[in-house]
Amino acid sequence: MRYKTRISLDKLFKIVFKATGLLVLALLGGIFLMLIYNSFSFFLDVRPLDFITGMEWNPTGDTPRYGMLPLILSTTLVTFGAMLIAIPLGIGTAAFIAEYASPRLKNILKPAIEMLAAIPSVVIGFLGIVVLSPQIATMADLPNGLNALNGAILLAIMALPTIITVAEDAIHAVPNTYKEASYGVGATKWQTLRKVVIPAAFPGIIAAIMLGVGRAIGETMTVLMATGNASMFPTGMFDAVKTMTATIAIEMGEVPYQTTHYYALYAIATVLFFMTLIANMLGEYFINKFRKYHAV
Amino acid sequence: MRTKLSTESLNLSFGTKQVLKNITVSFNEHEIAALIGPSGCGKSTLLRTFNRMHDLFPDAHIDGRLKLEELDLYDKTIPVTEIRKRIGMVFQKANPFPKSIYENIAYGLRINNLPHNKDVVEKALREAFLWEEVKDDLKMPATRLSGGQQQRLCIARAVALRPEVILMDEPCSALDPVSTLKIEELITHLKEKYTIVIVTHNMQQAQRIADKTVFMYLGEIKEEGATQDIFNFPKNEVTANYIKGQFG
Numbered sequence: 001m002r003y004k005t006r007i008s009l010d011k012l013f014k015i016v017f018k019a020t021g022l023l024v025l026a027l028l029g030g031i032f033l034m035l036i037y038n039s040f041s042f043f044l045d046v047r048p049l050d051f052i053t054g055m056e057w058n059p060t061g062d063t064p065r066y067g068m069l070p071l072i073l074s075t076t077l078v079t080f081g082a083m084l085i086a087i088p089l090g091i092g093t094a095a096f097i098a099e100y101a102s103p104r105l106k107n108i109l110k111p112a113i114e115m116l117a118a119i120p121s122v123v124i125g126f127l128g129i130v131v132l133s134p135q136i137a138t139m140a141d142l143p144n145g146l147n148a149l150n151g152a153i154l155l156a157i158m159a160l161p162t163i164i165t166v167a168e169d170a171i172h173a174v175p176n177t178y179k180e181a182s183y184g185v186g187a188t189k190w191q192t193l194r195k196v197v198i199p200a201a202f203p204g205i206i207a208a209i210m211l212g213v214g215r216a217i218g219e220t221m222t223v224l225m226a227t228g229n230a231s232m233f234p235t236g237m238f239d240a241v242k243t244m245t246a247t248i249a250i251e252m253g254e255v256p257y258q259t260t261h262y263y264a265l266y267a268i269a270t271v272l273f274f275m276t277l278i279a280n281m282l283g284e285y286f287i288n289k290f291r292k293y294h295a296v
Numbered sequence: 297m298r299t300k301l302s303t304e305s306l307n308l309s310f311g312t313k314q315v316l317k318n319i320t321v322s323f324n325e326h327e328i329a330a331l332i333g334p335s336g337c338g339k340s341t342l343l344r345t346f347n348r349m350h351d352l353f354p355d356a357h358i359d360g361r362l363k364l365e366e367l368d369l370y371d372k373t374i375p376v377t378e379i380r381k382r383i384g385m386v387f388q389k390a391n392p393f394p395k396s397i398y399e400n401i402a403y404g405l406r407i408n409n410l411p412h413n414k415d416v417v418e419k420a421l422r423e424a425f426l427w428e429e430v431k432d433d434l435k436m437p438a439t440r441l442s443g444g445q446q447q448r449l450c451i452a453r454a455v456a457l458r459p460e461v462i463l464m465d466e467p468c469s470a471l472d473p474v475s476t477l478k479i480e481e482l483i484t485h486l487k488e489k490y491t492i493v494i495v496t497h498n499m500q501q502a503q504r505i506a507d508k509t510v511f512m513y514l515g516e517i518k519e520e521g522a523t524q525d526i527f528n529f530p531k532n533e534v535t536a537n538y539i540k541g542q543f544g
Contacts, residue, residue, distance in 0.1 A: 175391075178394070180349070180391065181391040181392070183380065184347065184349075184380060184385040184387070185404030185453060186381035186408050186457065187403075188407075191407045195403065199395075
């Protein structure tokens with residue numbers, strides 16, 4: 001190829017790649033601006049404080065009510081329940097893979113866990129309806145098992161791969177010298193794991209949990225299918241709940257364009273955006289802290 | 297002098313690679329023994345057989361006999377934690393736990409169900425010549441100490457358990473000459489109470505502190521004897537070349 005052509009090709013691709021990079025940034029900014037812009041239209045009608053602390057979500061009633069507290073609580077309830085299940089399971093599995101499993105078992109377990117992350121969320125939701133729901137209904141003596149507990153169990157399954165993978169990396173990265181020091185003074189494997197390895201890996205484990213939380217808060221299809229979607233004020237794990245994500249997904253298709261209700265959904269999305277953003281930022285913060293700590 | 301630690305026809309292999317060949321050696325009570333030899337000759341591996349550190353590697357295969365006095369170290373009825381309590385270890389790179397100075401000493405005591413209070417911790421730190429330097433900030437993270445201080449803390453952590461033997465795997469290789477001298481002084485002092493086996497690459501160090509020197513080469517013991525004899529009148533040509541610095 002001629003020298004001049006090569007130079008111009010070089011320049012061309014530099015511009016192309018720069019453009020793709022900027023496009024991603026523009027998308028993020030664009031989505032954020034769209035959310036904010038539409039939320040503003042909503043807040044012209046409803047005061048932000050009433051929106052966040054309102055006890056009733058009924059945008060289609062005779063006097064529409066736009067209180068998103070039940071939605072926030074629903075999301076929190078389902079996420080919290082999911083974490084209650086996923087954190088011990090995830091950290092236990094991570095510790096097993098990093099410290100106890102034989103290399104052969106490790107080679108089976110790690111890809112298997114990554115495959116768990118590849119199951120489409122609609123399939124998990126389907127499992128919730130046909131497998132989990134009847135079980136819960138029988139056990140708790142309810143007409144059906146579509147409730148917060150169902151959603152929490154499913155979300156736990158979905159958050160597990162993230163939690164296990166990140167926590168396993170953190171436990172695996174604890175320097176061998178710490179373990180040797182502990183074994184050297186006569187500690188057993190369990191004592192070493194509990195008192196030396198897990199504390200040393202702690203920032204990484206927190207990061208794993210926060211990334212799991214981020215995953216659970218934003219999940220839509222599964223909770224929409226499994227939690228019953230009753231927009232009442234949730235009182236416990238056996239109540240049907242309507243999460244923020246499910247509310248947007250269900251109502252966006254039917255709401256008249258550019259009404260207060262329409263803008264309200266944008267406002268929910270904005271709140272959701274900030275919730276996942278905070279969870280992810282906390283996760284990233286702890287991952288970085290963990291890296292710095294072990295670089296020394 | 298009583299024999300404290302001994303091996304008889306010890307062979308060790310990792311997978312198919314034989315690392316120690318037919319080692320028979322003994323170490324006397326209240327003496328410092330130095331293991332010397334070129335890198336990869338098996339001295340650290342030999343050292344780590346005594347407190348069963350190879351248990352962590354499933355492909356390590358050991359046969360032969362190892363004894364602490366009359367106790368068989370690889371007797372299956374004796375918990376390995378009990379052996380590691382009686383045979384302490386100081387590692388090449390100072391490895392304090394990422395905890396406070398106090399906690400570093402208290403950790404070993406606590407997991408062995410021994411009393412742990414300020415007096416016990418103080419005594420261990422005094423024995424390791426560290427007390428005067430740290431007595432005012434026992435709560436400080438141990439990782440903020442200097443390299444030499446960290447290594448002395450690791451020695452304090454080992455002596456706190458009142459072991460009978462202390463194994464040291466090149467404890468000064470990462471330290472400056474001043475810190476090294478301080479640790480050597482400490483080791484010489486410690487032999488009144490403990491039996492010490494130390495791996496070292498430093499010929500001068502072996503001559504300064506060791507009562508007995510064992511020269512290893514390619515997984516075998518080439519020569520052993522009183523330190524003076526080994527360094528002044530080596531019988532083996534390989535030993536002579538090594539201590540003169542012609543290889544290694």
